[in-house]
Amino acid sequence: MSTGLEPVVFDAFAPEHRADPYPRYARVREAVPFLDSGFGVEFVTRHAECSQILSETRWSHQDEATLFHPEADRLNLPTSFLWMDPPDHTRLRGLVSKAFTPKRVLDLVPRITELATGMIDAALDAGEVEAIEAIAYPLPLIVVCELVGVPPEDWPMVHRVGPGLARGFDPDRVLSPAERQARDDNTLELVAYFRDLITKRLADPRNDVVSALGQVHEQGDTLTEHEMLTTCITLLIAGHETTVNMVGNGLLAFARHPEQLAEIRRRPELAAPAVDEILRYDSAVHMTTRTARTDLVVGDRTFAEGESVCVLVGSANRDPRAFDRPDEFDVTRYASTAPTPRHLGFALGIHYCMGAALARLEGEILWVELARRTRTLELAGDPVYRPNLLIRGLKELPLRIS
Numbered sequence: 060m061s062t063g064l065e066p067v068v069f070d071a072f073a074p075e076h077r078a079d080p081y082p083r084y085a086r087v088r089e090a091v092p093f094l095d096s097g098f099g100v101e102f103v104t105r106h107a108e109c110s111q112i113l114s115e116t117r118w119s120h121q122d123e124a125t126l127f128h129p130e131a132d133r134l135n136l137p138t139s140f141l142w143m144d145p146p147d148h149t150r151l152r153g154l155v156s157k158a159f160t161p162k163r164v165l166d167l168v169p170r171i172t173e174l175a176t177g178m179i180d181a182a183l184d185a186g187e188v189e190a191i192e193a194i195a196y197p198l199p200l201i202v203v204c205e206l207v208g209v210p211p212e213d214w215p216m217v218h219r220v221g222p223g224l225a226r227g228f229d230p231d232r233v234l235s236p237a238e239r240q241a242r243d244d245n246t247l248e249l250v251a252y253f254r255d256l257i258t259k260r261l262a263d264p265r266n267d268v269v270s271a272l273g274q275v276h277e278q279g280d281t282l283t284e285h286e287m288l289t290t291c292i293t294l295l296i297a298g299h300e301t302t303v304n305m306v307g308n309g310l311l312a313f314a315r316h317p318e319q320l321a322e323i324r325r326r327p328e329l330a331a332p333a334v335d336e337i338l339r340y341d342s343a344v345h346m347t348t349r350t351a352r353t354d355l356v357v358g359d360r361t362f363a364e365g366e367s368v369c370v371l372v373g374s375a376n377r378d379p380r381a382f383d384r385p386d387e388f389d390v391t392r393y394a395s396t397a398p399t400p401r402h403l404g405f406a407l408g409i410h411y412c413m414g415a416a417l418a419r420l421e422g423e424i425l426w427v428e429l430a431r432r433t434r435t436l437e438l439a440g441d442p443v444y445r446p447n448l449l450i451r452g453l454k455e456l457p458l459r460i461s
């Protein structure tokens with residue numbers, strides 16, 4: 060159906076749109092539930108349809124590589140369980156959850172608190188900081204590296220390759236040749252790195268996820284070395300390049316809405332629901348794809364087997380059909396006893412974010428400590444956005460803090 064609207068995806072790269080994609084999403088969402096992207100996938104704009112697709116296993120996630128990265132096979136890149144369907148996905152996620160356990164996450168509380176308070180206090184001493192480099196990037200980077208088992212001397216390498224890999228999630232067609240090359244080079248570097256680290260940890264296990272993956276057994280089933288490799292890379296990148304944007308987008312939201320941080324200062328128990336509100340209000344992940352495994356009906360549309368969609372998480376999270384006052388940032392929203400629909404910032408269904416508990420913990424601790432230790436948090440210059448399409452976040456966020 061022609062709507063007279065330009066495909067949203069290309070507008071997302073216009074500098075004037077990147078700072079605030081929400082008016083554009085609103086226009087498209089009000090006009091149509093589905094919109095032809097112009098490159099073989101249909102955009103899904105509303106909360107109900109997006110939720111239905113993410114919750115339904117007859118929508119496959121296996122084809123994202125082919126859809127977005129038609130040349131990726133050339134590199135024989137490892138495939139993560141993020142891009143697998145059952146039964147392979149079920150088996151691998153089950154095995155990984157034996158190593159990446161709730162206890163392992165809870166044990167991180169003292170360390171996350173130490174890191175968060177140290178970073179906030181250093182920012183307070185400085186008075187003015189570029190908050191992505193000072194807080195949003197290093198906090199999740201250090202946490203996920205220590206969790207997985209990457210030693211401190213290699214953190215700069217992760218910092219160097221992470222952004223290129225995250226940008227590489229975007230469709231090849233919107234990447235420059237240099238960005239595609241950087242994605243491929245960074246991937247190969249990380250593959251070589253983890254091959255080496257896995258060999259070391261298998262020989263000399265430590266208290267980390269790499270070692271725990273090597274020790275996982277379930278009814279005689281174990282992870283192959285290739286599966287360990289893809290899992291380590293998935294945890295490292297999925298656990299880091301997303302959380303940095305939740306923190307950055309959250310800091311920006313608090314700088315623009317100081318009364319919301321004041322609310323957490325008064326009621327620290329709001330810090331946990333605030334993480335959900337940040338992921339709804341300004342999602343770190345803005346889109347994901349699915350492909351119909353059979354003919355499937357969504358709303359008034361029938362998708363034929365093999366047809367693909369791009370679920371616009373960022374748009375669904377602002378859908379007024381699902382949320383009251385969707386464009387308002389309100390840290391009490393998910394604390395209310397009134398039923399609030401789930402945001403899609405961690406997705407839904409079988410691929411629901413495996414690190415959601417860890418991301419929540421990092422956010423909760425950071426927002427509590429920020430509220431407790433600061434009086435004011437203000438923008439000290441214009442925020443600069445990263446060029447990414449699937450992942451939305453800031454490259455620079457100058458803040459004045461007292």
Ligand code: HEM
Pocket residue numbers: 120140141142152203293294295297298299301302305338343344347348403404405406407409410411412413414415417418
């Ligand atoms: C605020 C931070 C985070 C956000 C917004 C986020 C978001 C997401 C989303 C939307 C998905 C599903 C993608 C899809 O279905 O296409 C996902 C999956 C995943 N995430 Fe996260 N994530 C975050 C933090 C983390 C952390 C800290 C870790 C681990 C250390 C992690 C590990 C994973 C893994 C392993 C998957 C794949 C799950 C599966 O396919 O079964 N994430 N995440």
